[in-house]
Amino acid sequence: MSDAAQPTAAEVRAAAEAVKAALDRHLAAVENRTGDDDPAVYAAFNDLAAAAEAYDERLYDRYDEVTPFEIPGAEDSLPPYAGPSQPNALSVLIRRDYAVAEPERLLAQAQRIADAEGDGDDGSARTTAAVGASVHAALGMLFGEYEPDEIASRHKEFGLEEGDSTLWVAAADELPEAGEWLSTPFDQADPSRVICRFDVSAVFDEDELYEEDPTGRSRDLP
DSSP states (O other): OOGGGSOOHHHHHHHHHHHHHHHHHHHHHHHTOSSTTOHHHHHHHHHHHHHHHHHHHHHHHHHSOOOSOOOOOGGGSOOOOOSOSSOSEEEEEEEEEEEEOOHHHHHHHHHHHHHHHOOSHHHHHHHHHHHHHOHHHHHHHHHHHSOHHHHHHTGGGGTEEEEEEEEEEEEESSOOOTTSSTTSTTTTOOGGGEEEEEEEOTHHHHHOOSEEOTTSOEEOOO
16 A cells, blocks of 8 residues: 555544444443343444454554454445334244255154155155155155254254354334245345344354354354
């Protein structure tokens, strides 16, 4: 960077003061929070992260020094909340990824389900054969039998290995009509209406890109 483009010492100092002020606001919000998901705490958290990032950039541009803070890029964040302050409805969006780590275990578990549900010798034999020949069929049998939360808690038993997972709680103006979105359940997901999100990923331990709150849940930084 050229000298002309560098921030002044006063600008670096102002950025540092902004971090201090954001720290005070964050602490005040935490001390006066009304619950685990208090929006004031989330807003103060995001403001503090933004102030720390601005200071880090100015410090590096001016003095070629860095802070111990690691702030992920904008692509890792949600936009500012733009939903209603008093939501009348909400949508809970969940994604969980799995690898089929042990196909034989998966097939064996699905076959047990098929054997238990077989209605007569002929039907049972056909179902069992279909499951035994196809991981696709076994997965359909597994997720048709168990709730997603039970599969998540027993994934190793079913030969699955956990990947990343996320849960978004998004505000809505009103509850949609029955069946309205079933054909395209995720097309209407609006990041600007997300009230809170909870992520699980190995990247948190490997790269320390996210900061964890005292309850053990990850919060996304802007």
